[in-house]
Amino acid sequence: MVLKASASFRESLPGQFVMVRMTDSNAPFLSRPFSIYSVRSRGGDTFVEILYKVVGKGTDIFSRLREGDAMNVLGPLGRGFDVPSTCKKIVLIAGGVGVAPLSFLAERCEKEISGAEIICYMGAGSSKALAGLDRIEGICSVVKISTDDGSRGHPGLVTEFFGHDMELYADNDSRIYSCGPTQMLRSLHKLLKDRPVACQVSLEERMACGIGACLGCVVKTKSDGLVRVCKEGPVFDINSVDFS
Amino acid sequence: MVLKASASFRESLPGQFVMVRMTDSNAPFLSRPFSIYSVRSRGGDTFVEILYKVVGKGTDIFSRLREGDAMNVLGPLGRGFDVPSTCKKIVLIAGGVGVAPLSFLAERCEKEISGAEIICYMGAGSSKALAGLDRIEGICSVVKISTDDGSRGHPGLVTEFFGHDMELYADNDSRIYSCGPTQMLRSLHKLLKDRPVACQVSLEERMACGIGACLGCVVKTKSDGLVRVCKEGPVFDINSVDFS
């Protein structure tokens, strides 16, 4: 979905998100959070793109919208990924539509970090659920695909696939970024927990305000207790999150 | 608005109405009642037309729908106008969009009562609010227009205009039909109360079910207490209604 938005979105960072709601409608009632997939300017206008999967009421309603329908878009919100100035290997681990912020990140890394190799592990339930594949293939050096049902690429979980390759990425010159279901991030956390490699993940939690006011979206961290995903996140260092 | 509907609508009678609601949306929450303006068959499909004025939340939402949007349409509902087999003068008195059921009635009378003269008094706030004028002009022998602000036709209330002409319509060979705001029907009731002329009016009241179950839509009658507009009406003999 492409949303015409205010110029302030030009400053969006990869990993930041928007809160989206239909103008003049209470269905769905609350705004829904989506990672920014891309931001483009055309003819003086700014367009924010999101990539979403229909999972419930809100996304179902959004999927039936037509061109020209009015939405309220709040953003860019939250803390994005840290993009290093130099780095040899950028490893992206995407589960399903989790590819959206990683794709935006890959674009940025490609532009800003010269000489970095960008590798993407992309997992989904089946080949049909591999949304956004074409775009990320256009950016990354390698895209390694896995599907739970084996309908495309490596059969099995994306974290398993990444686990096999892990030794390829040296702790000191690689950066790992991941976004996907909590269960997947938990597995990744287990895989990485004895290694000092830099890894950031984008978390999801139900949100009401998106700006840090309602305290609805908290997640457990190891040292700071419950913190807000919308404000202190959605991007966290994987080691700061309490996945227990 | 033209609604594709089930074949059962072919049996619709002038004065009957439909309950309309957006499929899969709770805004507006309750269905809204509208008189049937026309029923047409085309290529095996049946189309029900309504003529409506934007007055609040529901009609505002309806006005922003686009071709192809899904609506739930319940009907045809209620008691329609009694159409005599013979009659010399059919007098229609319309206030605003009250012209809708009268236009449908005029079509029917023109077809079914040979030799009847159909006269329409049509009133509205201003010339802009004279919706449905063209169609009814095409059916009636005479259409007499009045507007509250004098922007077209007779300046003043439609009931005043009709009042001047009243003597033209003999009690025994004329039939009067009216639909419009309650205030207008009340004035008409006053005008006619000493005359034995047959006059039927279509009433409005807030409705929830439209099928006689919720008892939400009652109106005071002279001899039967509170009766349901959706079931015993919306068409009533003017003398049976308690307008006090």
Add this chain to the structure above:
Amino acid sequence: MKLKMGVDIGGLTLKNPVMTASGTFGYGEEYSDYLDLNRLGAIIVKGLSLEPRDGNQPPRIIETASGMLNAVGLQNVGVRAFIDDKLPWLRGIDSAIIANIFGETIEDYVKVAEILNDAEGVAALEVNISCPNVKRGGITFGSDPALAGEVTRAVKDVSHLPVIVKLTPNVTDITQIARVVEAAGADVLSLINTITGMSVDIEKRVPHLENVTGGLSGPAIKPVALRMVWEVVNAVSIPVIGVGGIMNARDALEFLIVGAKAVQVGTANFLNPGVTADIIDDMEKYMSEKGIGDINDLIGTLKI
């Protein structure tokens, strides 16, 4: 797989747990064009009083956000006209017919219950205790534990039918009322009735309802109904029927999962007169998908 949809509530066996709520389904016949009434677990008719009642003056209804307020004022034909004019037709329907009753004094309730003892074709009574007690200064029976217990016992003492008592949500602690009503002999509890609300026309600066306040129903109240059903299920041992804001099978299933033995569908009938049949169908679909062969294996399975 053949699904078992039948439920037992207080001596009454229903073919499935989907009932229509009182006041939202007329006397049944209004809906006969829109669904096969034989499919329903039960039909609860519009509340009946000893004498016919006119109800409140219009306007009687107004829409709210995901809900509606009504101040119909319990207009009804009276229990005798119900038996003479409505019940014969209903006897032809193969679904439990439940008479919802109310009164302004305990004697009224008792008389209506007595009259219905002799009415063939009535499967149970549902006692609406959300009515003001005219003898005790207008406090509603249902908001006072002692009164709620009294009216329950009085009806139980005379009735030969299973007695369902319908609780009002306009109370501080619904479990307290539920326990008193259980102790007074109720066979089943149903909840919730409407929540009192109000709406104002800011153009005319008058209440939208002639009666000033009305009862709120529809999806807006579902979270409150579900919470109260859950509280009551955990407080009593008699069966509980869940009512309030059920629009589809998903909503109905929430009530069964928290422990309601059956549900009533109210306002949703106004938006789609065939909705109860859809709910039964979709409930069966859910069970098939989940491999649940008997609806009773679903009831009360909430994991905390």
Add this chain to the structure above:
Amino acid sequence: MKLKMGVDIGGLTLKNPVMTASGTFGYGEEYSDYLDLNRLGAIIVKGLSLEPRDGNQPPRIIETASGMLNAVGLQNVGVRAFIDDKLPWLRGIDSAIIANIFGETIEDYVKVAEILNDAEGVAALEVNISCPNVKRGGITFGSDPALAGEVTRAVKDVSHLPVIVKLTPNVTDITQIARVVEAAGADVLSLINTITGMSVDIEKRVPHLENVTGGLSGPAIKPVALRMVWEVVNAVSIPVIGVGGIMNARDALEFLIVGAKAVQVGTANFLNPGVTADIIDDMEKYMSEKGIGDINDLIGTLKI
């Protein structure tokens, strides 16, 4: 025409009757990018307790029909951190800053009130009595008239500030509580807090909220809030602030017309962080159109 928008409530003068509701506006600063906070009649901050609190585990919120349930569990930085870290910034805002306070014992309330006596920049206290009293078996202060009166009197006895007491709707008769709280010395009443509700995930058969139940807010509850405000306005003589489901100026005007002296906007801030500014603008537009020069000439003008 220059409109008079100011209202007096219990010794406090507000530039207009639009306030933000506690727990929905953070500590103010979260909204500073979205509207000019100086425009607001008052900002009520997130509920403060003696010690910082972590609140409930997630999930804490779930959407409902035209509303939401929250079980944040009163997470907050604690009254001292509020004074040290949040209040200095808020002092720069030209709008009344109201501290919402709560406790688990009466002594907690008293201590928080005492600490706030010395905090420059706090215009009033709003006492949230919808909290369970841990010493008295967890019954909430606000649902028991005696407890509600006690906590009110205890806070009044120590506080130098105007005391607003915020009532819970989860009661049989809100006028009874309102009268007791008035008699105990409250300067102002605000109502309603959230209505307790619940929601179930039928796939997993677990409550959507980790805390099982939560507080329902948003347009779904507006009719209930409006009815209760109207009842309370007719029962007490101190000023009443209306809260519950206000999404726009039309909603806010309904509350003023039934007699609220001011309103609080809660959940609506989440959907549109600039909504309060829009409400003030549209309220002024309505007054101009109707030729009402002073907002006080609109308050309590409902015709019955």
